[in-house]
Amino acid sequence: MAGGGSDGRSVAEKLFAIADAFQGREDLSLSEIAARANLPLSTAHRLVAEWVEWGGLVRGEDGRYRVGMRVWRLGVRQPTAMRLRRIAMPYLEDLLEATTEHVHLAVRDGLGAIYLERLSGADAVSVISDVGSRLPLHATGVGLVLLAHAPSEVFDEVLASQPRRYLPNTLTEERELRRRLAEIRSFGISTSLEELTRGAFSVAAPVRDATGEVVAAVSVIAHVERVGEPQFALGVRMAARGISSALGYRPAGE
Amino acid sequence: MAGGGSDGRSVAEKLFAIADAFQGREDLSLSEIAARANLPLSTAHRLVAEWVEWGGLVRGEDGRYRVGMRVWRLGVRQPTAMRLRRIAMPYLEDLLEATTEHVHLAVRDGLGAIYLERLSGADAVSVISDVGSRLPLHATGVGLVLLAHAPSEVFDEVLASQPRRYLPNTLTEERELRRRLAEIRSFGISTSLEELTRGAFSVAAPVRDATGEVVAAVSVIAHVERVGEPQFALGVRMAARGISSALGYRPAGE
Numbered sequence: 001m002a003g004g005g006s007d008g009r010s011v012a013e014k015l016f017a018i019a020d021a022f023q024g025r026e027d028l029s030l031s032e033i034a035a036r037a038n039l040p041l042s043t044a045h046r047l048v049a050e051w052v053e054w055g056g057l058v059r060g061e062d063g064r065y066r067v068g069m070r071v072w073r074l075g076v077r078q079p080t081a082m083r084l085r086r087i088a089m090p091y092l093e094d095l096l097e098a099t100t101e102h103v104h105l106a107v108r109d110g111l112g113a114i115y116l117e118r119l120s121g122a123d124a125v126s127v128i129s130d131v132g133s134r135l136p137l138h139a140t141g142v143g144l145v146l147l148a149h150a151p152s153e154v155f156d157e158v159l160a161s162q163p164r165r166y167l168p169n170t171l172t173e174e175r176e177l178r179r180r181l182a183e184i185r186s187f188g189i190s191t192s193l194e195e196l197t198r199g200a201f202s203v204a205a206p207v208r209d210a211t212g213e214v215v216a217a218v219s220v221i222a223h224v225e226r227v228g229e230p231q232f233a234l235g236v237r238m239a240a241r242g243i244s245s246a247l248g249y250r251p252a253g254e
Numbered sequence: 255m256a257g258g259g260s261d262g263r264s265v266a267e268k269l270f271a272i273a274d275a276f277q278g279r280e281d282l283s284l285s286e287i288a289a290r291a292n293l294p295l296s297t298a299h300r301l302v303a304e305w306v307e308w309g310g311l312v313r314g315e316d317g318r319y320r321v322g323m324r325v326w327r328l329g330v331r332q333p334t335a336m337r338l339r340r341i342a343m344p345y346l347e348d349l350l351e352a353t354t355e356h357v358h359l360a361v362r363d364g365l366g367a368i369y370l371e372r373l374s375g376a377d378a379v380s381v382i383s384d385v386g387s388r389l390p391l392h393a394t395g396v397g398l399v400l401l402a403h404a405p406s407e408v409f410d411e412v413l414a415s416q417p418r419r420y421l422p423n424t425l426t427e428e429r430e431l432r433r434r435l436a437e438i439r440s441f442g443i444s445t446s447l448e449e450l451t452r453g454a455f456s457v458a459a460p461v462r463d464a465t466g467e468v469v470a471a472v473s474v475i476a477h478v479e480r481v482g483e484p485q486f487a488l489g490v491r492m493a494a495r496g497i498s499s500a501l502g503y504r505p506a507g508e
Contacts (some may be wrong), residue, residue, distance in 0.1 A: 011265040012265065012269055012305075012308070013304070013308075015266055015269060019328050022328060022331050023328075026331065050266035050267070050270075051266075054266070054267075054270040056270070066333055067329065067331040067332045067333075068332065069334070069361075069368055072329040072330070072332035072386070073368065073388070074276060074277075074321060074329060074386075075321065075325045075326040075327070075328060075329025076329065076385050077276050077277075077279075077280065077321040077386060078320070078321045078323060078325060079280050079281075079320055081323065081326045082385065107323075109323050114327065131336065132326070132328075132330035134327065
């Protein structure tokens, strides 16, 4: 089957590999797409043309390809992402105003935390997360909160995946991870110091829906020099509580 | 070729027809997808499974399919949609506060206006637009503004498409459309009364980028009883001007 681009993948899988080539990239040339999707140039050329015909990719005047409005329109039909963002936005904005750093809203997707929203103050610390990013559960504030409230199989899978130690403070061993997750469940908040990003700390808290299930997490990432300021923990707690309440959550005894 | 679902469409076209089935719908059963994509049930079953395998569609506990997080994540890589929304948001929020009705941000996509954002007050008039909606240029406030500043071929295409008269006030004839578009260009604002939605009026204005090109439109849709209140035209103008300025537009002579 050499030379024809047949590699055991279905046409659909090849089409989706082209879409995946755009993760983390705003625009790509045809040869970059072919390389990232692991396709011969001729196959990439033919399938990219199908994407363009549909409107899922657009070819710019510079000859480079970008994600098209068609995919954006389809994506906004994702029920969780749109509803959570819409409900959470006023609380995230209040939290940004109170902290002037990065404010995140994330949901769990397998072993990753997907960032549904990021609001940032003008002088916020430099971070790698952005809207649509998917970062590992064990190394982010929102991820640890989501992991603390996930089924135990998810924790087993995280351990089995050999979690990476990004910085000296990143938790990777079972015992230290278990202790941290128990702390998060007890205190209702997670505080991380330089676990993924040097010079930054994060405070994160869980968001619950009407059934009491943790469906998202809110966090602030800020310059490490500000770690002692009281508005971070307070603000994150209030934002998480406000969003939960807007989702219909009523704490026991209230 | 009977029975096998071969109808001259490529696999890619069939996959994209499945995606298109979700326009305007939050969830669909397999048979609804097959019907809307015009595919035999067996073909739909096989291709939907490929979408699910990738994460572009998700099957809920109720057996119905929804757009998955994967598509949402890909969609947020659409450069125009994300950048424009992010830059425009504070101005749209101010406009919502000043008017307490619906606030829209839209861009032109062929002969349609795509709604990038909609913010709504609690008592806003009932409308059909939502984030991701695509409505005809000739029948919406934002659409008329975008059409007024589009290349003349677009106007010819709108006329050739036999624009639909949704309500008695909808403009559909060449002479009345030409006059309205000229007015919009002269006054820098468009005011429509019950052209798409009964009981509603709209005020819309163009957003320009650093090159002076009209790249988007802002509008308010409000209850017709409030048509005389001065904050609508003023607010829409200020929002459009603020967003244009944030995009780098500098009016001549300033």
